Amino acid sequence: MSLRTAHTQKELTLLLASIPIGLLALIGFIFWGFPPVYSFFWDTACGTIDTWLVCSGFLQRGFTSGILIGITAPIVGAYLVNRQMALIGEALAHTAFGGVAIGLFVGAAIPSLNYPLGFALIAAAVGALGMQYIAVTTDGYADIPIAIMLTGGFAVGIAVISYGVVFSATVESYLFGDILFVPFENVQLMVGLTLIVAATVALTHKQLLFITFDREAARLARINVWFYDTLLIVLTALVVVAAMQILGAILVAGMLVIPVAAAMQLTNSFNRGMLLSVLLGQVAIIGGILLSYYWNIATGAMIILVAIATYLIAVAVSR
Numbered sequence: 095m096s097l098r099t100a101h102t103q104k105e106l107t108l109l110l111a112s113i114p115i116g117l118l119a120l121i122g123f124i125f126w127g128f129p130p131v132y133s134f135f136w137d138t139a140c141g142t143i144d145t146w147l148v149c150s151g152f153l154q155r156g157f158t159s160g161i162l163i164g165i166t167a168p169i170v171g172a173y174l175v176n177r178q179m180a181l182i183g184e185a186l187a188h189t190a191f192g193g194v195a196i197g198l199f200v201g202a203a204i205p206s207l208n209y210p211l212g213f214a215l216i217a218a219a220v221g222a223l224g225m226q227y228i229a230v231t232t233d234g235y236a237d238i239p240i241a242i243m244l245t246g247g248f249a250v251g252i253a254v255i256s257y258g259v260v261f262s263a264t265v266e267s268y269l270f271g272d273i274l275f276v277p278f279e280n281v282q283l284m285v286g287l288t289l290i291v292a293a294t295v296a297l298t299h300k301q302l303l304f305i306t307f308d309r310e311a312a313r314l315a316r317i318n319v320w321f322y323d324t325l326l327i328v329l330t331a332l333v334v335v336a337a338m339q340i341l342g343a344i345l346v347a348g349m350l351v352i353p354v355a356a357a358m359q360l361t362n363s364f365n366r367g368m369l370l371s372v373l374l375g376q377v378a379i380i381g382g383i384l385l386s387y388y389w390n391i392a393t394g395a396m397i398i399l400v401a402i403a404t405y406l407i408a409v410a411v412s413r
Contacts, residue, residue, distance in 0.1 A: 164375035189247030193217025218331035271342030271394030
């Protein structure tokens, strides 16, 4: 065994060993640390800028959720876009939608299990692992598992909805997004998912970058390419679930791709492009929410339209 192989395996072992401790710390922060921080920030903001846009509770939850998605989606999207895997977010969003439908159906029968985003998270994670398994064990093209999950997940959702006319209005909020009516429990879930994504990317950025641009060299360096491929797809699933109630299953892939595509027009550096894509993501989220309020347009759609506008501006500037 080479020194490089031993070093890689040691890093992987340390990463896996730190997961239980990290999860305990994460749970403690979400339930006991985040609520006072959230209240302090928005109380201070409301006292400083005494306007309804800042002091309204549902807008505070909407802004918080949107800002978190504006951070995590471009970070994960930077790896996907550079690997020409932009459509994987769409496939996982449709799979997660099937999970939401199952969760709403189960919750209608058993109120104590009424956690549709939890079911969406399970469905997206299973779908992500399923795509990876199909891609590795079959000789088909890489877009075949994406097409299967994209259509199959949506088919499951429609099939379940056909038995649940009672919760059809609730389904629409996950299908088209409803950022202004995000409950605080979902904000906490998004905080947890954001911290998981940020910590994982920070710890594995070198390996993810390596397999993004030179997979064969990564294999020669004894990096576990399958493991990091799977990790990236699971991170994508987490982001998709976090963004679903904000942008909806139909639009969620936009935040994974458009800010990154705009940043790529302005810089050739991967790291600078990732930071710039997060900045452009914030512009899309905040601008979309504000314009949605003033023009009375659906928030998720307005966020994506602002993101597209930033992309077009970036293309014009780069030329």
